[in-house]
Amino acid sequence: MRSVRALAATAALSLLAFSTIALAGEPKQGGILRMYHRDSPGNASIHEGATYSLNVPFMPVFNNLVIYKQDVAQNSMDTIVPELAESWAWVNDNKTLTFKLRAGVKWHDGKPFTSADVKCTFDMLMGKSQQKFRQNPRKTWYEQVNDVSTNGDLEVSFNLKRPQPSLLALLASGYTPVYPCHVSPGDMRTHPIGTGPFKFVEFKANESIKLTRNPDYWRKGRPYLDGIEFTIIPNRSTAILAFVAGKFDMAFPTEVSIPLLKDVKSQAPNAVCVVEPNNVATNIIVNSSAPPFDNIDIRRAMALSLDRKAFISIMFEGQGDVGGTLLPPPNGLWGMPKEMLESIPGYGPDINANREEAKKLMQKAGYGPDKHLAVKVSTRNIPVYRDPAVILIDQLKSIYIDGELDVVETANWFPKIARKDYMLGLNLTGNAVDDPDQSFYENYSCGSERNYTNYCNKEIEKLFDVQSQETDLNKRKKLVWDIDKKLQEDVARPIIFHARTGSCWQPYVKGVTVMSNSSYNGYRYEDVWMDK
Amino acid sequence: MFAYLVRRLLLMLVTLFGISIVIFFLLRIVPGNIVDILFAAAGYVDPADKASLEKELGIDQPLVVQYWHWISGFLRGDFGYSYVSEKPALQEILPRIPITARLAGLALLFSASIGIPLGVISAVKQGTRLDYALRIVSLSGLSLPSFWLGLLILTASVAMFNQMPIFNPNPQTWLEAFATYAVPAAAVGFRSAALTMRITRSSMLEVLRQDYIRTARAKGASDAAVNYQHALKNAILPVITVIGIEAAFLIGGLIVTETVFNIPGVARFLVEAIRWRDYPIVQNLVMLIAIVVVSANFIVDMLYAVFDPRIRYTD
Numbered sequence: 001m002r003s004v005r006a007l008a009a010t011a012a013l014s015l016l017a018f019s020t021i022a023l024a025g026e027p028k029q030g031g032i033l034r035m036y037h038r039d040s041p042g043n044a045s046i047h048e049g050a051t052y053s054l055n056v057p058f059m060p061v062f063n064n065l066v067i068y069k070q071d072v073a074q075n076s077m078d079t080i081v082p083e084l085a086e087s088w089a090w091v092n093d094n095k096t097l098t099f100k101l102r103a104g105v106k107w108h109d110g111k112p113f114t115s116a117d118v119k120c121t122f123d124m125l126m127g128k129s130q131q132k133f134r135q136n137p138r139k140t141w142y143e144q145v146n147d148v149s150t151n152g153d154l155e156v157s158f159n160l161k162r163p164q165p166s167l168l169a170l171l172a173s174g175y176t177p178v179y180p181c182h183v184s185p186g187d188m189r190t191h192p193i194g195t196g197p198f199k200f201v202e203f204k205a206n207e208s209i210k211l212t213r214n215p216d217y218w219r220k221g222r223p224y225l226d227g228i229e230f231t232i233i234p235n236r237s238t239a240i241l242a243f244v245a246g247k248f249d250m251a252f253p254t255e256v257s258i259p260l261l262k263d264v265k266s267q268a269p270n271a272v273c274v275v276e277p278n279n280v281a282t283n284i285i286v287n288s289s290a291p292p293f294d295n296i297d298i299r300r301a302m303a304l305s306l307d308r309k310a311f312i313s314i315m316f317e318g319q320g321d322v323g324g325t326l327l328p329p330p331n332g333l334w335g336m337p338k339e340m341l342e343s344i345p346g347y348g349p350d351i352n353a354n355r356e357e358a359k360k361l362m363q364k365a366g367y368g369p370d371k372h373l374a375v376k377v378s379t380r381n382i383p384v385y386r387d388p389a390v391i392l393i394d395q396l397k398s399i400y401i402d403g404e405l406d407v408v409e410t411a412n413w414f415p416k417i418a419r420k421d422y423m424l425g426l427n428l429t430g431n432a433v434d435d436p437d438q439s440f441y442e443n444y445s446c447g448s449e450r451n452y453t454n455y456c457n458k459e460i461e462k463l464f465d466v467q468s469q470e471t472d473l474n475k476r477k478k479l480v481w482d483i484d485k486k487l488q489e490d491v492a493r494p495i496i497f498h499a500r501t502g503s504c505w506q507p508y509v510k511g512v513t514v515m516s517n518s519s520y521n522g523y524r525y526e527d528v529w530m531d532k
Numbered sequence: 533m534f535a536y537l538v539r540r541l542l543l544m545l546v547t548l549f550g551i552s553i554v555i556f557f558l559l560r561i562v563p564g565n566i567v568d569i570l571f572a573a574a575g576y577v578d579p580a581d582k583a584s585l586e587k588e589l590g591i592d593q594p595l596v597v598q599y600w601h602w603i604s605g606f607l608r609g610d611f612g613y614s615y616v617s618e619k620p621a622l623q624e625i626l627p628r629i630p631i632t633a634r635l636a637g638l639a640l641l642f643s644a645s646i647g648i649p650l651g652v653i654s655a656v657k658q659g660t661r662l663d664y665a666l667r668i669v670s671l672s673g674l675s676l677p678s679f680w681l682g683l684l685i686l687t688a689s690v691a692m693f694n695q696m697p698i699f700n701p702n703p704q705t706w707l708e709a710f711a712t713y714a715v716p717a718a719a720v721g722f723r724s725a726a727l728t729m730r731i732t733r734s735s736m737l738e739v740l741r742q743d744y745i746r747t748a749r750a751k752g753a754s755d756a757a758v759n760y761q762h763a764l765k766n767a768i769l770p771v772i773t774v775i776g777i778e779a780a781f782l783i784g785g786l787i788v789t790e791t792v793f794n795i796p797g798v799a800r801f802l803v804e805a806i807r808w809r810d811y812p813i814v815q816n817l818v819m820l821i822a823i824v825v826v827s828a829n830f831i832v833d834m835l836y837a838v839f840d841p842r843i844r845y846t847d
Binding site for chain 2: 042132134189206
């Protein structure tokens with residue numbers, strides 16, 4: 001009898017638990033998601049910026065042609081799904097990418113969305129239209145696109161100079177929303193109009209950004225939230241304390257550093273926190289056009305002196321990744337395998353042996369214990385730049401290089417780099433999509449505006465094109481690994497580490513996915529809901 | 533008196549003209565401009581795009597021309613557009629002024645209402661334990677930077693009450709509105725209160741040793757009457773002067789307090805505008821502040837002249 005009762009009780013409890021799970025799993029409509037924002041973005045136009053401070057609040061206003069699936073953490077070609085497009089097809093020997101567009105979609109001001117809007121957007125991005133963006137940082141993404149043509153209101157084609165499979169990946173980025181033809185770039189900076197799940201309400205500089213639910217959103221039943229409110233809190237301590245006190249439902253994504261994460265977990269133990277790579281590589285930019293770093297031996301010695309694990313343990317309590325240009329696996333799709341990475345000078349596990357070799361190279365260049373090389377290590381006056389620069393200076397001491405920190409205000413950083421008015425620089429490079437084309441062409445191709453060091457190797461440039469056209473994924477991967485290895489061996493822009501950062505939200509916030517190989521693509525927020 | 537007034541008025545106009553020149557050229561001496569910052573944010577520098585943007589904003593023109601455009605617009609009440617938000621500068625500045633004014637007013641009130649009575653008590657009870665305790669409090673107030681005190685208050689509020697006293701843009705009751713400003717005002721006013729307390733104490737000690745105080749006591753006046761009616765009345769003048777100076781210095785303390793408590797006031801806005809090299813905002817805002825300060829000085833000068841005839845005749 002007792003066992004029957006126990007069985008009945010167990011069954012009842014199981015039923016209750018199951019129903020609770022089922023209830024908790026059922027998305028609820030309503031509520032305003034309150035989030036703090038780390039700083040005040042310069043404007044509201046995603047196409048005119050290069051910081052995810054813009055993507056987080058304004059990505060929910062827009063749609064792309066295609067997008068990375070928002071509930072899958074790792075972006076890849078397999079996770080690209082249609083958005084304003086209903087389908088796509090590669091034709092003409094993979095030189096034309098044609099999209100069939102979704103019918104009945106309306107802009108937030110009620111005007112219909114058509115293929116003309118897609119053409120307008122990409123013509124502007126390629127610099128081919130009358131209207132111009134004030135700034136167009138991703139123009140190079142579309143260098144292989146000859147033109148964009150329309151066929152009726154619901155079909156649009158990208159006609160390429162040569163096959164470029166990764167164009168689809170670039171189009172799926174949070175940086176690639178479709179803009180309306182009928183709204184000027186100036187108006188898009190102050191009052192953006194999109195087709196996305198949330199409508200723009202207001203942006204008060206240094207105060208707040210407010211979005212409200214788009215009741216006419218083409219995806220029925222979405223978004224779940226009534227709106228999103230971002231309060232701009234530049235002071236990180238204040239922001240974290242406010243999150244802990246429950247003033248916010250969500251912390252700004254990927255903005256909780258590893259040491260702060262401990263505080264959050266101790267003060268708000270119920271908060272849900274995840275740590276993911278943000279695909280931002282901390283690297284050294286070397287002015288190889290002037291002495292002393294025009295000497296390849298000194299560049300190599302510098303690369304050999306790096307103790308990457310020390311950087312990671314000091315700055316991230318061990319939670320970071322060592323890799324080449326591309327984010328290493330398992331989160332990164334294109335990073336070199338460990339064995340290959342460790343075969344590159346400076347990446348081997350024996351730091352002392354590496355440094356002995358570096359000292360020999362320095363001695364060959366005329367430096368030694370009695371004659372140190374004095375260099376300035378320039379960097380931006382922001383902690384994420386400054387802190388690793390200090391560690392770098394310390395490590396360079398081991399190979400007779402005396403570094404002096406040269407802290408540069410943000411306003412002067414890029415003009416200084418462009419003037420080549422630096423010897424060594426500590427830099428951060430964020431990758432919008434985990435794809436070699438974006439990284440290689442942007443940072444290493446001859447003449448690219450973001451190739452700050454002016455590294456130019458025609459042989460490697462040819463290899464960029466070969467990998468870019470390769471449709472076989474495995475073949476392309478091998479080509480990419482070889483290129484990445486050569487870039488590291490050339491000390492083009494020595495990569496120190498790939499950072500990991502934390503994102504936290506309150507336990508009642510559901511449907512949030514933090515992307516694990518990009519921090520620019522996962523903020524549509526149409527699937528987010530609150531269980532309260 | 534009329535000649536004095538005209539002289540002061542002319543001096544005020546010359547001062548404001550000088551300030552406008554200093555603001556304008558100092559801003560241009562600082563390396564980098566809005567275009568550099570926008571391109572830094574975008575992560576690249578394209579010389580053609582840069583030149584086009586500089587032309588669009590008018591910062592490619594000679595400095596004299598730029599100055600004339602600004603100052604003539606300012607005199608007409610046309611403050612131009614913010615480079616960052618692209619909204620009218622006046623529209624950006626005006627809503628923030630009352631926020632900072634309330635905060636500053638409350639901080640001064642806190643400073644006076646706490647500093648003066650405690651200063652009097654400290655002086656009257658000189659050499660007692662209470663005096664020593666109050667002197668420690670005042671020294672702490674002078675030693676604690678307001679941003680650190682602000683962070684301590686926030687941390688303690690969260691740890692002890694799980695409450696976060698940061699700015700509430702839409703308070704429902706006057707009590708909520710008061711609470712929004714009271715905590716940051718206390719944080720920024722604490723230093724000011726400490727200074728007021730020390731000045732009040734030393735000024736009171738000096739006055740309390742005067743003959744007329746002894747006379748008042750001999751005549752049988754109560755302690756309260758002696759301390760507050762006879763002594764404080766004469767000791768208060770240097771205190772008022774210090775509070776006046778503190779009011780001008782307060783803007784420095786407010787910058788950090790507004791940042792820590794996330795208050796969207798003028799002080800933080802000014803710093804952000806300087807960071808972005810948003811010339812229309814910085815120039816007009818500093819000029820407005822200068823007008824307020826210079827006008828207040830002018831009024832005080834006039835009052836001096838009203839109350840002290842020597843100034844009228846000798847200045």
